[in-house]
Amino acid sequence: MVALAQPPPSADRLRAIDGFLAEAWADQVRHDERLRGLAVDVRFDRGVAHLTGAVAEPAELRMVRDLVGRLAGVYGVWCRVGVGGREPVVVDLGCGGQKQYPTNLGLDIFPAPGVDAVADLSGSLPLADDSVDVFFAVHILEHLIDFLPLVDECHRVLRPGGVLHVMSPWWGHVNAVADPTHVRLLDVQTIKGICGQRPPGTPRWYPLHAGCDGASIFADLTPLPPSEPPPSPSHLARFFA
DSSP states (O other): OOOOOOOOOOHHHHHHHHHHHHHHHHHHHHHOGGGTTOEEEEEEETTEEEEEEEESSHHHHHHHHHHHHTSTTOOEEEEEEEETTBOOOEEEETOTTOOSSTTSEEEESSOOTTOSEEOOTTSOOSOOTTOEEEEEEESOGGGOSOOHHHHHHHHHHEEEEEEEEEEEEBTTSTHHHHSTTOOOOBOHHHHHHHHHOSOTTSOEEEEEEEEEOSSEEEEEEEEEOTTSOOOOHHHHTTTOO
């Protein structure tokens, strides 16, 4: 007998989870002196933590990201935080008419009200090396027969410490197959493959966070420099089987 997939949380349960997470983070801030004085706002929406504000150093942002990601019930940590007085450069891939944030740079293959530049996302991105702080790839990878070239392009364009945020339908949910333009099925294990099972010499990624809410998968990935060791088994065990 094939086991049925666990249904995703209801809207009421997600609101309750968000409330719990907000309380847990407020308690963390009260009791963790490392967080005092940092101008970072954390908002939870359906289990995704949205970070905005500003910090002085990249290490401060990484610390906040890591601490938020350790809260039970967080599926992803989406970030738009300025560092050292500079606003982040944020790009929405395949945004269509709706960006994740209104001020993001929107790229899509078709013109639309939210698209700032028309680009074929299956090819080279019209962006310079080390020029972007954050990529959002929200409901785009499942539309590409081969999404690895796009992932590799994000690796090229991201600045050191930059983050690629991925959200796609989970293969076990009806949303993955209900849209006839979806040509790929994804799982959290797909993210594990991106981070650790690529041929030598290809871009490497470090998973900051990964999760699944029963309907969608989420991943926050940062480029791994060639000189850095791969993620440890204990770190990978946080997210992957």
